[in-house]
Amino acid sequence: MARIIDLRSDTVTRPGPQMRRAIAEAAVGDDVFGDDPTVIALEERVAALMGKEASLFVPSGTMANQVALASISSPGDEVILDRQSHIFNYEVAAAAALSGLQVNPLDGDRGMITAEMIEPHIRAANVHHPVTKIIAIENTHNRAGGRVYPIEEMRAIKRLAGRCGLIVHLDGARLANAVMASGVSFADYASCADTVSMCFSKGLGAPIGSIVVSTAETIRKARRKRKMFGGGMRQVGILAAAALYALDNHIERLRIDHENARRLGGHIEAVDGLELAYPVESNIVVFRVHPRLGTVEALLASLKEKGILAIPFGAGLVRMVTHLDVNEGDIALVGEVLRAVKSR
């Protein structure tokens, strides 16, 4: 069968032979008893990388966000976030269902809410109001085409939060992409937040796993919440080993994914009737299909016939994501196919 170029997400990568070897050779123990040495090593490593006291390995990015939110709030509290954020759109209303949180979505600028936008929405103490407790931001921003949050803006948000007694949560599912795209360190980004989530199963190429990073006290609470949400895992060092392998081998190479995404963006811009919805800043490319080229569904079907997979991403939009299982040659081929689709 012809090679499939799967650009639906960076979650589709499969562990290569060396990662599989790391998985096979991992020392393990029962992590609910705190006995898994590989999980402990991963949690210590990521806490140090982020310059925070502690961290907690969890099965998914959704659980990382939700365990963090649950650990820093009480039912009835309010979370300010961007309307396009993952927490608001793609986590099955878990903040409301699991933690009793009210979300207050703001219309950010391409996924970015600023301190200036947020400040008027912080509630005054009043018996009628929910308590504004959390500001949640996303870096890189998925729906905003992999946008990298400017560190100055994150610092301004942290200062505002400090003045107003609020907690900042950073959904850093793709924080490693932000680090590679901007040159800002993990620790500098993490210093702008009280809790940080990060995924190993996206651009970093591990099969499963995410992490929550914070103070030792918050992580103690998070450990209880993880158990409550059914995320207590046993000999999970086999997955922590994949995450450690990814930290050692798959961070620097994200530059290649970003370069491929820029090349892909160039191919898209060269096709009359396709238009980038956002500048390409990391590994996510979102583009608009002009109706004269047909529907998004028809375009995706033609691409699929040629072995290229992408996903619809809202009205008239397509998303393609680069990752370690696609190379420069694949991107050139996608460019050729897009040019041919257009001229059919």
Ligand SMILES: Cc1ncc(COP(=O)(O)O)c(C=O)c1O
């Ligand atoms: C920004 C962001 N946060 C969180 C998640 C959730 O990760 P998971 O699919 O592992 O639950 C995703 C998944 O794509 C994401 O893009």
